[in-house]
Amino acid sequence: MNAVPPLMLFSVSPVAPELVLVGLGLLLVGIASFPKVPKLIMPSVTALGALVALMLLYTTSSGATSLMNMLVMDGYSRFFKTICLVALLLTVLISERYRTAVDMRHGEYYCLMIFAVVGMMVMISAVDLIMLYVGLELMALSVYCLVGLLKHDTRANEAALKYFLMGAFSSGFFLYGLTLIYGLTGTTQLSELAQRIALLDLSANYALLAGLGLVAVAFAFKVAAAPFHMWTPDVYEGAPTAVTAFMSVAPKAASFAVLGRVLMEGFPMMHDQWGPLLAVFALLSMAVGNIVAIAQTNIKRMLAYSSIAHAGYALLGILAGTAEGLSATMNYLLIYALMSLGAFAIIVHLSSRDGRGERLEDYKGLAQDNPLAALLMLLFMFSLTGIPPTAGFMGKLYLLIAIMNAGHLWLALGAVLFSAISAYYYLRLVRYMYMHEAKPAPRLVFSFGVAAALCVSVFGVAALGVVPSAVLAWAGQAMLGF
Amino acid sequence: MTVQQILFFYFATVIVLLSLGAVTMRNSVYSVLMVLAMFFHMAGIYLTLNAEFLAAVQVVVYAGAVLVLYLFVVFLVNLKQEARITRFVKHPALGGVMAGALFLMLLFAFGSFSLGPQGAWPVAAIEEATFTRALAMELFTRYLLPFEVVGLILLIAVVGGIVLAKREESQEGAGRETAGSSITRGEA
Structure with a gap:
């Protein structure tokens, strides 16, 4: 039995951001139990917590430090945690407007969201498969509850139930895969895993392949990659819009972080096996996502299919199996986070209790009603399509370069083809906004939170389009500490 | 075959049969009882592995607390109205084929399973500590x-x-009328 370093107070500093969030989450559970709480306390506390956690993320010692061989704080985890915290921050900003619009008054909303982010941060940092699993469950359980918060809405009930059942199923796959991997290698540590596989010459072992396959399937479910995407449209449509915004970004980024770390650190020599598997997932996701999105009439469903397609693009970088590919994926996920949250912020801005703002029809003539909102939506749609000079274009470009350098010309070709198809439905929304007569619509309420969230995402999408190399360099730097 | 192996095969077979029974029984009370028996057999497996604490926890927590909770659920929802949920996937046969293929694939993969190096706690070490x-x-x-x-x-x-x-105490207006699907609301 090898010795475990004792846990000292100062040694917990690598997880300081998580500890702060856990503390705030517990505080919010307490606050939520009071009947009358001033409305802005909970969102302010949550936003403040996200900011403090972001700050701590960058003030704690740089370089890779690991805590009891379970969690590691390195550049890679810092990058993904930043995405999750930014997603938390922006979601909190748009939440209050949405909660007022649909009369969703549960105080527990914010603490569930905080604990979901804690789960993601644990997953991202985990270097032990057991730690990874508990982080995954913490995230998943919190998100299941968030999806079902609109109890009077049958769509939300269906979405929560569906997500819960499918999620439990995917956890089962994951655990089964872990059992096989542990049985064959005798370790749950990612770093030891690669050594053991080499030592025991397991890289062509069918049982290990099955284990790896099951783990890959579980995470394909979590990132909503085809053919494990069935739940996505229903859940995205049924969930409260603010939660959908959060789900389309944060759990996805965390799951990609895990996928990248497990595959690149635990199974690097089996790239020949998992590469093609992910290639199939990626190609199917791009095809299904982009083609089925065309037929949607609900904007949340459309963005759900779009998020499936974007999961496909992001997989390209991981399946390349190179540092360049992984940093391109990281870059893309940050960009996707900003454009997706931006688009959802507009939907939240237009939303009302009777479900306005969810049908594509509702966007007809938006440019006359509300020129600024239409302009911003146009920007996000251009970015999601990948039209230069927006960030979405640069993100895709780096992914394509990475995948071509790894020798997958046909995959790059597929990505370009399906991106072209995606232009149809993204630009259809733009056409609705600009080329149709406005319908009489209720006046919209200005919300400081939504405006702030839009400022951040617009700035991000524009800036990352103009100076794209900054984040890529950052992601590349983060890889060095891997 | 050693005694331990015989016990393992007994417990494993019964667990598989009981689990199948639990998901196929029409009567939910029978299902719950199947699950109860399954929990006891799980505890049996833990006992053969010298994990007496886990076995006790299995009986106390699962067979005791969790199962009572299941029974409450069974009593609270109206059994005569079995929940009818539209299928997520339209063709049940497709699911069967997929599940069968997965099963065969895993069976095939198990052929090449070789037990890895033991962890820090082989049975001897556990018996000692x-x-x-x-x-x-x-x-x-x-x-x-x-x-x-x-x-x-x-x-x-x-x-x-x-x-x-x-x-929801003050969910005024229209929200109430559409409140809850048949799944979550039951007969409450």
């Missing part, structure tokens, strides 16, 4: 962090359960 002690030592040193996070998961389960089950 006694299981409960070994479990505590691992849980509160090496696995302290996952243990703490599991605590958070339980907290979220409690908070989430209350949030989702709590009656």
